[in-house]
Amino acid sequence: MATVTHDQALANARQLLNGQPGAALAQAQAIIEAVPTSAAAHRLVAHALRALDRESEAQAASLAAVGATIHDEAMVDAALALAEDRLPDAEAALRQRLREDATDVAAIRMLAEVAGRIGRYEDAEKLLSRALQLAPGFGAARANLATVYYKQNRFAEAAETLDAVLGDDPDNPAHANLRAAALGRIGGYDEALALYEELTRRFPDHAKLWMSYGHLLKTVGRQDDSIAAYRRALDADPGLGEIWWSLANLKTIRFDAGDRAAMEAALVAAEPDSEARADDRLHLHFALGKAYDDAAEHEPAFRH
Known part of the structure; x- marks a missing residue:
């Protein structure tokens, strides 16, 4: 009642x-x-x-x-559909909500996320800009907009937007990581390196920070430091396939038996039926192929 x-x-x-x-x-x-x-x-x-x-x-x-x-059942269902990658279900629910109320900024942001996931970045940008017009303090929408800029190779705009995001949420390593990556793409290497050094001190067990730091160190020609950063990332998460792939792409590195064993274990743990780990499996197979080739073990190299 x-x-x-x-x-x-x-x-x-x-x-x-x-x-x-x-x-x-x-x-x-x-x-x-x-x-x-x-x-x-x-x-x-x-x-x-x-x-x-x-x-x-x-x-x-x-x-x-x-x-x-969070207390709106229809929106909770839409968020669950997003989390489970049921994008058509999420999109249908969100469009229905926006037909009922075109100024629901949470629904606008979530619909922008749907658009971004399928590569419709211009649509995502328009939606996020509208959400921020209605609620300028909506930090999640601003962070999403920075990501959309980054994916469109608009790195200066991404970095500028992330300045505002980090002003409100300074302890978010994902946002700081993206800002450093954007700075690196526009030639702000010194600032980006300094930011990564600070971030890896503050979040020493954040594998993706160390990996991104390794990418930038490679870009500026500090290959030994890059390898050390990648190895530190593996200490934090040995199952992150992109790190092994990044090491394999350095060409000068040779994997040893311990590396091969670690990659094989990571591959077993990468849940063969899980779409979420598909990229890890792809990267691990590539790196293992190189590792076995380095050891002149051609049959397992071919298998991977």
Whole structure:
């Protein structure tokens, strides 16, 4: 019964929006007082505030709606579909939500993620820009936008966007890693190297940071340091196939019996039926082929 009352109150507030935004605002605020986790009510507050030309308050309300989305069953289902890579299901649910409310910034961001995963980066960029117009403080959308810039080879824009993201979330190693990678792509090697040195001190067991550091060290010609960084990455995660592949691509390195055993163990652990580990398996097979070739063991080299 409480759910029906909540839905009726929302419907009444929506009816008031067109001609009586002040009354709609009061109704939506009353709903939030009764049900603070109502994402729909927070979005209604944002609608009403925009109708009253109170944009900065509307942006804050839109951001509050994002926080309440974890209590929105339809959006939780869409997020689960994304997590399970059921992109058609996620897209259908998100488009339905945006037909109902085109200013649901959480849905806009998630639809942008769908677009990004299938390579529709221009669509993703437009959606994320819209989400940030409605809720400039939406850090996840801004971080996604930086990733979209990076994947479009717009590295300067990615680095600039990540400056803003890290201003709000300075302890996020993934964001800092992407910023350093973007700086490296635009020739900011000294700054990128300094950032990686700081990050690997702060997060010494973060394999992908060490791997990215190794990539940059290779780029600037510090091959011995690059190998050391890759080896440090393997200490943290011996199953990360891209690290072994990166070492194999250095050509000058020769893998030993211990390396071969570690790669074979990683391949066994890479869950043959798991799509999530497909890249690891591909990279491990490549590196193992080189490792066995180095040892003149041609049959296993051919097998990999």
